[in-house]
Amino acid sequence: MADLEARAHELTERYEAELRRILPPGADMFDVHLHLGNDIDGMVGDYDELEAVMQAHGISRAFMFCLDEPDRHPAFKAANDRTLAYAARSNGRLIPFVRLDLNEDPIAEATRCLDAGARGIKLHPRAQRFDMADGRLEPVFALAAERRVPILIHGGRGLPPIAEGLAGLVERHPGATLIIAHAGIADMAELARYTAGRKGVLFDTSTWSPVDLLDFYRQIPPEQVMWASDYPYGQQPGSLLIALKTAIRAGYRDRELRAMLAGTANALADGEPLPEPSSPIGPDSLDQSIQLARVHQYLSMATPLLWTRQPDTMALLTLAITTCAERNRHQEITDRIRELLEVARDLWDELPQLTSDPDRLDRVRLIFRMIHLADIESVTA
Known part of the structure; x- marks a missing residue:
C-alpha cells in the first residue's frame, strides 16, 4: 500500500515539474475560492494542509470561507467564527468571507461578520436551496454594495438557469462586485450573454473539466477571469495545471496569465480599480x-462516480486504460495517461482495506488527483 502511494506521489511530482515549467516567471498566485472546515458530505479542509499547499506552490493569498458544516444552524455563526479565526491565524494570507443562509437572518449575520473583519460574502444556492428570483437576495446585494465587499456565488452543477436573475441583481445593485464560481458552468452561455464585458462581474476557474474551461475562455474576457482551486475539492498541481494549460491553449499570453493567476484578484482584494474588460x-x-x-x-x-464511490468507477477507468492501448502518434501521451490510470485503479482496489473514514477520504482524493491529471492530459496535450 505504501509503495503504491509513493508511486502516486512520484507521478504527481512529474506534473509539479511541468507546472513549474509553464508558470510565468515569478508569477504571483491568488486563490479566490477555497474552504476550511468540515462539510456534511465528509470533505475536510484542513488549515495546516492548506498552509503547506500554499507555501509549496507560492500562493500568496486566498479568499476563504467555510463548508456546508454540520453545525451550520443557526446562520453559519459557528462556522463563520472559525473562518474569522483562521484568517487571524494566517496573518493576512487568508481573506475571510462570511457564508450566509437566506433562511436564517442573513443580514444580521453578514453585518456581524463584516464588522468583525470579513471582507466578502459567500452564497451557495444549491446547498441552501434558493434561486436567483429570491427576494431575500436584494438586501444582501445592497449590503455588499454599501460595504464595498464582493459576493462569491456558486455557479456550478445542481442549479437551474441563473443568468437572468443574477444580471438583474447586478443591474439593480451596480456597486456590488460579483464573483461567479466554477466558470459559471450552470448557465455559461447566458451568463456570457448578460455579463461578458461587464466590469464588476468576475468568474473563477474552479471546475474540473478542461473542456468547460476552453469553452469558458472563448466567451468571457480574460480581465473577468480569476484562478481558483475550490480546495479541498480541488487539489494541486491539478487546479493550477488545468487553468494554465487550457488558458495557454486558448491563446492567453503572459499578461493574461498573470492577471488570471493574481493580478485581478489582488486589485479586488486591495480595493483598486478592476481592469476594463x-x-x-x-x-x-x-x-x-x-x-x-x-x-x-x-x-x-x-x-x-468516484466522488460517490460507485463500483462502476473502475469499469469506466478500465475503458480509458484500454483505449490507451492503441499505438499511434499519440503514444507518448497515452502512455503517461495509462500510467496515471493504472495507479488510480490499483489505489481503488485497496480502498476496502482502509477502515477509517479519513483514510478512505484521503485515498479517494489521491485517486481523483491521478484521474484529473490524466484528463487534463487527454484534452490539453
Missing part, C-alpha cells in the same frame, strides 16, 4: 484525436 480569447472548436476524446469521455463519466 476586453474581448474573449479562444477558438470555438477543439482539435483532438478520437482516441484522446474517448479517454476524456470515460474519465468525465468516471469522476462523479
Whole structure:
C-alpha cells in the first residue's frame, strides 16, 4: 500500500515539474475560492494542509470561507467564527468571507461578520436551496454594495438557469462586485450573454473539466477571469495545471496569465480599480484525436462516480486504460495517461482495506488527483 502511494506521489511530482515549467516567471498566485472546515458530505479542509499547499506552490493569498458544516444552524455563526479565526491565524494570507443562509437572518449575520473583519460574502444556492428570483437576495446585494465587499456565488452543477436573475441583481445593485464560481458552468452561455464585458462581474476557474474551461475562455474576457482551486475539492498541481494549460491553449499570453493567476484578484482584494474588460480569447472548436476524446469521455463519466464511490468507477477507468492501448502518434501521451490510470485503479482496489473514514477520504482524493491529471492530459496535450 505504501509503495503504491509513493508511486502516486512520484507521478504527481512529474506534473509539479511541468507546472513549474509553464508558470510565468515569478508569477504571483491568488486563490479566490477555497474552504476550511468540515462539510456534511465528509470533505475536510484542513488549515495546516492548506498552509503547506500554499507555501509549496507560492500562493500568496486566498479568499476563504467555510463548508456546508454540520453545525451550520443557526446562520453559519459557528462556522463563520472559525473562518474569522483562521484568517487571524494566517496573518493576512487568508481573506475571510462570511457564508450566509437566506433562511436564517442573513443580514444580521453578514453585518456581524463584516464588522468583525470579513471582507466578502459567500452564497451557495444549491446547498441552501434558493434561486436567483429570491427576494431575500436584494438586501444582501445592497449590503455588499454599501460595504464595498464582493459576493462569491456558486455557479456550478445542481442549479437551474441563473443568468437572468443574477444580471438583474447586478443591474439593480451596480456597486456590488460579483464573483461567479466554477466558470459559471450552470448557465455559461447566458451568463456570457448578460455579463461578458461587464466590469464588476468576475468568474473563477474552479471546475474540473478542461473542456468547460476552453469553452469558458472563448466567451468571457480574460480581465473577468480569476484562478481558483475550490480546495479541498480541488487539489494541486491539478487546479493550477488545468487553468494554465487550457488558458495557454486558448491563446492567453503572459499578461493574461498573470492577471488570471493574481493580478485581478489582488486589485479586488486591495480595493483598486478592476481592469476594463476586453474581448474573449479562444477558438470555438477543439482539435483532438478520437482516441484522446474517448479517454476524456470515460474519465468525465468516471469522476462523479468516484466522488460517490460507485463500483462502476473502475469499469469506466478500465475503458480509458484500454483505449490507451492503441499505438499511434499519440503514444507518448497515452502512455503517461495509462500510467496515471493504472495507479488510480490499483489505489481503488485497496480502498476496502482502509477502515477509517479519513483514510478512505484521503485515498479517494489521491485517486481523483491521478484521474484529473490524466484528463487534463487527454484534452490539453
